[in-house]
Amino acid sequence: MIRKDLLDIESLSRAEIEELLDQAVPFKDLFTRSVKKVPALKGKTVLNLFYEPSTRTLSSFEVAAKRLSADVTNFDVPHSSVVKGESVKDTIDTLQSMRTDYIIVRNKLSGLPGVIARETKASVINAGDGQHAHPTQALLDGFTFREVFPQTDGRRILIVGDILHSRVARSTTNLMRKIGVEVAWLGPGPLVPKHGPKGVRRFTNYEEAMAWAPDVVYLLRVQMERQDVQYFPSLREYHKLYGVTTERFKQIEDNGTYIMHPGPVNRGVELCDAVMDYSKSLINTQVENGIAARMAVLYSLKPGTSEDSAS
Amino acid sequence: MSLLIKKVTIANAGQDEIQLADVWIENGTIKQIGQDLKTSAEREIDGQGKVLLPGMYDMHVHLREPGAEVKETIASGTEAAINGGITGLVMMPNTTPCIDSAAIVRTIREIAAEDSRIPLQIAGSITKGRAGVELSGVDGMRKLGVKMLTDDPSPVADPSVLMRAMEYASELGLFFASHCATPELQNDRAINHGEISYQLGIKGTPACGEEMCIDRDIRLAQHAGAHVHIQHVSTAAGVEIIRQWKARGASVSAEVTPHHLMFDESCIGNYDTNFKVCPPLRLRDDCEALLAGLNDGTIDVIATDHAPHTPFEKLQDFMTAPNGIIGLETALISLFDRFVSEGKLSWSTLAASFSANPRKLMGEAPAVIAEGEAANLVLFDPAGETTFSAANFKSNSQNTPFIDQTLKGAVELVVLGDKTLKA
Numbered sequence: 209m210i211r212k213d214l215l216d217i218e219s220l221s222r223a224e225i226e227e228l229l230d231q232a233v234p235f236k237d238l239f240t241r242s243v244k245k246v247p248a249l250k251g252k253t254v255l256n257l258f259y260e261p262s263t264r265t266l267s268s269f270e271v272a273a274k275r276l277s278a279d280v281t282n283f284d285v286p287h288s289s290v291v292k293g294e295s296v297k298d299t300i301d302t303l304q305s306m307r308t309d310y311i312i313v314r315n316k317l318s319g320l321p322g323v324i325a326r327e328t329k330a331s332v333i334n335a336g337d338g339q340h341a342h343p344t345q346a347l348l349d350g351f352t353f354r355e356v357f358p359q360t361d362g363r364r365i366l367i368v369g370d371i372l373h374s375r376v377a378r379s380t381t382n383l384m385r386k387i388g389v390e391v392a393w394l395g396p397g398p399l400v401p402k403h404g405p406k407g408v409r410r411f412t413n414y415e416e417a418m419a420w421a422p423d424v425v426y427l428l429r430v431q432m433e434r435q436d437v438q439y440f441p442s443l444r445e446y447h448k449l450y451g452v453t454t455e456r457f458k459q460i461e462d463n464g465t466y467i468m469h470p471g472p473v474n475r476g477v478e479l480c481d482a483v484m485d486y487s488k489s490l491i492n493t494q495v496e497n498g499i500a501a502r503m504a505v506l507y508s509l510k511p512g513t514s515e516d517s518a519s
Numbered sequence: 520m521s522l523l524i525k526k527v528t529i530a531n532a533g534q535d536e537i538q539l540a541d542v543w544i545e546n547g548t549i550k551q552i553g554q555d556l557k558t559s560a561e562r563e564i565d566g567q568g569k570v571l572l573p574g575m576y577d578m579h580v581h582l583r584e585p586g587a588e589v590k591e592t593i594a595s596g597t598e599a600a601i602n603g604g605i606t607g608l609v610m611m612p613n614t615t616p617c618i619d620s621a622a623i624v625r626t627i628r629e630i631a632a633e634d635s636r637i638p639l640q641i642a643g644s645i646t647k648g649r650a651g652v653e654l655s656g657v658d659g660m661r662k663l664g665v666k667m668l669t670d671d672p673s674p675v676a677d678p679s680v681l682m683r684a685m686e687y688a689s690e691l692g693l694f695f696a697s698h699c700a701t702p703e704l705q706n707d708r709a710i711n712h713g714e715i716s717y718q719l720g721i722k723g724t725p726a727c728g729e730e731m732c733i734d735r736d737i738r739l740a741q742h743a744g745a746h747v748h749i750q751h752v753s754t755a756a757g758v759e760i761i762r763q764w765k766a767r768g769a770s771v772s773a774e775v776t777p778h779h780l781m782f783d784e785s786c787i788g789n790y791d792t793n794f795k796v797c798p799p800l801r802l803r804d805d806c807e808a809l810l811a812g813l814n815d816g817t818i819d820v821i822a823t824d825h826a827p828h829t830p831f832e833k834l835q836d837f838m839t840a841p842n843g844i845i846g847l848e849t850a851l852i853s854l855f856d857r858f859v860s861e862g863k864l865s866w867s868t869l870a871a872s873f874s875a876n877p878r879k880l881m882g883e884a885p886a887v888i889a890e891g892e893a894a895n896l897v898l899f900d901p902a903g904e905t906t907f908s909a910a911n912f913k914s915n916s917q918n919t920p921f922i923d924q925t926l927k928g929a930v931e932l933v934v935l936g937d938k939t940l941k942a
Contacts, residue, residue, distance in 0.1 A: 340720030
């Protein structure tokens with residue numbers, strides 16, 4: 209793969225995605241050894257530029273980079289600060305002067321990582337930009353899915369929740385479709401876009417969606433902090449209509465349907481407690497696979513090359 | 520000035536037949552039009568294959584002086600207009616400070632008297648600071664020549680404020696221009712609500728928000744007995760609403776920008792901020808409905824919504840970058856390239872919508888190519904071409920989708936009165 213940046217899933221080919229997923233396999237094997245480190249990125253610098261609070265993704269990238277022997281720096285962006293447009297270009301110039309090899313960026317502005325990628329020689333990895341993309345989440349989801357279903361073509365995944373505002377839903381939908389998985393969406397009317405990619409089924413009724421017989425039900429996190437604008441009347445009503453309730457869990461168990469969730473879960477909203485102990489819940493596997501997938505991305509990108517995935 | 524243009528094609532508003540003749544201009548007046556004229560003109564130009572148009576008139580221009588002169592000044596903006604074949608314009612009130620009182624109108628008039636070689640009208644704001652609450656100093660501005668009030672690039676969100684403004688100012692002889700949008704549905708994002716906004720993860724502006732406001736503002740104007748001019752219509756249903764109100768006899772006019780005629784939301788591609796405009800680019804069907812509306816007279820006016828911004832601002836991410844693109848220098852040439860040369864728009868309709876109609880609305884003397892008329896004309900070369908490189912712009916800004924592109928057509932000569940503005 210000759211690619212400087214990873215900005216989204218849309219611009220990746222199926223072959224590139226599978227190359228990345230294949231690359232993650234030996235990295236995951238590494239985790240069972242006593243020394244979990246390889247010297248692949250020795251002497252390289254990785255800069256974490258997180259403008260949005262994140263513990264899980266930030267730690268995952270940090271562990272991934274360290275297991276590749278890279279030096280990791282966390283650029284100190286106060287969590288409270290809203291990045292002013294004026295300062296972004298100046299920040300990029302500063303970063304360029306630091307000559308880091310990789311910049312991992314998370315920001316609330318959709319499209320911002322592409323601007324940084326355009327202005328710097330470093331490899332830019334999008335760790336989530338606004339509602340646009342979260343490509344490493346999609347890769348770890350794809351990796352997890354493929355571990356369970358090595359033949360991905362024709363399999364089915366149902367993504368449930370706030371599709372509209374979710375960069376995870378966008379990227380994971382794109383990736384799953386690219387590896388031949390059929391995708392359907394389920395959620396409250398205002399949160400399931402009518403202008404999604406052609407071929408994605410749109411459900412607003414749980415029973416109808418389950419009748420479609422998905423192999424995996426992927427529950428999105430309900431963003432509590434987004435409840436200032438009302439898209440559904442209450443969390444209680446959300447759980448009843450779209451959540452995996454105790455009654456619905458029985459059906460899922462009977463069907464042997466797998467459960468995924470990007471975390472962190474809201475118990476009693478997206479799912480009932482019992483799901484967390486379900487043998488076919490892949491939620492913790494996703495976290496572990498996230499490190500392997502991110503190692504594969506860091507390992508595969510080519511900093512300072514002229515090819516630009518933004519184009 | 521003394522000039523003879525030989526064997527040129529003459530295009531006027533409302534004249535569909537093509538007239539091929541010699542045109543003699545003497546001392547700022549078209550002295551004679553005829554075949555094989557023998558004149559004492561000092562300069563002779565071969566007009567064969569070229570088109571002589573009335574000077575264009577742009578009734579929707581954002582000059583940034585006072586307040587943001589790095590983007591545009593009255594001098595640079597009016598020179599950009601001339602470069603694009605435009606011989607008169609109306610500047611919008613969203614300068615800093617806002618044009619909401621006689622004092623600021625007076626200041627701008629003084630600057631324009633020094634710096635502009637073309638007539639410049641000033642639109643006043645409807646409300647103070649364009650804040651949508653208190654009425655601007657309407658009568659003071661009127662006495663200094665203001666004819667049109669608008670809060671562009673914002674709507675007056677509260678209908679009761681707009682209704683009162685219309686009831687008051689229409690009695691003083693002013694008319695209104697509306698930037699139509701419903702703020703509660705707009706989310707301040709200049710991207711259409713649809714496929715592209717979903718892909719890019721940006722909350723879009725639905726077409727219905729603009730359409731509701733078009734209907735609302737025409738209804739308010741009807742109630743108040745005012746004339747309302749709907750600015751930069753962008754949707755097919757918007758055109759249809761105006762068509763229906765015109766059929767009912769409402770006092771309404773409407774404009775469309777070249778970019779809404781030419782581009783759709785898919786042009787934004789991977790966050791290209793040179794396609795970030797407000798109202799946003801819509802769908803291909805909307806472009807076609809807008810062109811049909813222009814051709815059947817539902818839309819009276821072409822106006823550019825010339826909105827200069829610095830490269831620094833436009834190089835930011837799509838959400839942060841400001842709305843708008845420049846249009847004064849690209850409008851006539853791109854309209855020729857995309858529509859006239861393709862047979863989709865006649866020279867006559869172009870002359871009507873980009874010269875005669877806006878001049879009439881703004882109370883300006885018409886620009887007509889006829890004997891005895893004041894010279895106000897543009898010589899256009901359809902066989903020529905124009906490259907929109909940064910160095911070729913007179914504008915202080917270059918935020919346009921046409922940057923570094925070469926289009927068919929060239930503005931060769933611009934004459935206003937006894938002055939050759941562009942040679």
